[in-house]
Amino acid sequence: xxELLHRFYFLALILFFCVAxxxxxxxxxxxxxxxxxxxxxxxxxxxxRKTLAPVYAPLAEQIVSDFDLSEKDGIGIDLGSxxxxxxxxxxxxxxxxxxxxxxxxxxxxxxxxxxxxxxxxHRVSAIFADAHSLPFRDNYADIxxxxxxxxFWEDKVRAxxxxxxxxxxxxxxxxxxxxxxxxxxxxxxxxxxxQGKKMQYDVNNKANELYNIMNELxxxxxxxxxxxxxGSENVNYGIWVEFRKTExxxxxxxxx
Ligand SMILES: C[S@@+](CC[C@H](N)C(=O)[O-])C[C@H]1O[C@@H](n2cnc3c(N)ncnc32)[C@H](O)[C@@H]1O
Numbered sequence: 001x002x003e004l005l006h007r008f009y010f011l012a013l014i015l016f017f018c019v020a021x022x023x024x025x026x027x028x029x030x031x032x033x034x035x036x037x038x039x040x041x042x043x044x045x046x047x048x049r050k051t052l053a054p055v056y057a058p059l060a061e062q063i064v065s066d067f068d069l070s071e072k073d074g075i076g077i078d079l080g081s082x083x084x085x086x087x088x089x090x091x092x093x094x095x096x097x098x099x100x101x102x103x104x105x106x107x108x109x110x111x112x113x114x115x116x117x118x119x120x121x122h123r124v125s126a127i128f129a130d131a132h133s134l135p136f137r138d139n140y141a142d143i144x145x146x147x148x149x150x151x152f153w154e155d156k157v158r159a160x161x162x163x164x165x166x167x168x169x170x171x172x173x174x175x176x177x178x179x180x181x182x183x184x185x186x187x188x189x190x191x192x193x194x195q196g197k198k199m200q201y202d203v204n205n206k207a208n209e210l211y212n213i214m215n216e217l218x219x220x221x222x223x224x225x226x227x228x229x230x231g232s233e234n235v236n237y238g239i240w241v242e243f244r245k246t247e248x249x250x251x252x253x254x255x256x
C-alpha cells in the first residue's frame with residue numbers, strides 16, 4: 001500500500017513539473033523583454049510616419065495583386081506589425097479582417113486609433129503574442145504577412161513552423177524585410193540614405209538563411225523573392241520569402 005502511495009506521489013510530482021514547465025515556457029514567451037518598451041514602440045511609430053511612410057501603400061498594393069486578395073473574405077495576420085500601417089493599407093484594398101500580432105503591446109493604442117481614423121476599427125484586432133508561439137489554432141489564417149520583423153526572431157525555424165501551422169491549407173505567407181518591387185527607385189534610395197549603415201546587410205546571406213529554413217522545415221512550395229525595379233541595381237530592396245501550405249504537405253518537420 002505504502003509503495004503504491006509513493007508511486008502515486010512520484011507520478012503526481014512528475015506531472016506537476018511537466019505542467020509547470022509548459023506554463024512557464026508559455027509565460028516566458030508572452031512577456032515582452034526589455035527591448036519591447038513604450039519608447040521602442042514610439043520610435044518605430046515615428047519611423048513609420050516619416051522615413052518609412054512611402055513603403056506601406058505600394059507593399060499592400062503588391063500583396064493584394066500578387067495574392068488576389070481584393071475580393072477575398074477571411075482572416076489576414078500581419079506578424080510583428082508594430083504600428084500597423086501595413087494593415088491599414090491592406091484594409092483599404094481588401095474586405096478581410098486583419099490581425100496585428102506583436103510582442104510589444106505598446107503599439108496597440110496607436111494602431112487602434114489609426115484604424116478607427118481610417119474607418120477600419122471594426123475590421124482589425126491586435127494580439128499580444130510571440131512569433132515563436134502563435135495563439136491560433138491550426139489552419140486558421142487565409143494569409144500571413146510580415147515586414148521587417150523576422151530578423152528579430154531568435155529561433156526562426158520555430159517561428160516559420162508556427163506560421164505554417166496557422167496557415168489554412170492552400171493559403172500563402174509572405175515574410176520579409178525591405179521594400180516591394182513597385183516602390184519607386186527614387187523613394188527607395190531616399191529611405192536607404194536616411195537609414196544609413198543601420199540597414200546594410202548581405203542579401204545573399206539572408207537569401208541562404210531563408211532557403212535553409214524552408215529546407216529544414218521540408219516546405220516544398222516556396223519562392224525567394226528578390227525582385228526589384230529597373231534602375232535599382234545598387235539599392236537594397238530587401239528580401240522576402242513566399243510559401244504556401246499545400247494540401248498534401250499539411251504537416252511539416254518541427255511543427256505544423
Ligand atoms: C522594425 S519593426 C517593423 C514593424 C512593422 N512590421 C513595419 O514594417 O512597420 C519590428 C516589429 O517586430 C516585432 N517583433 C519582434 N520580435 C517579435 C516576436 N518574436 N514576435 C512578434 N513580434 C515581434 C516588434 O515588436 C516590432 O513591432
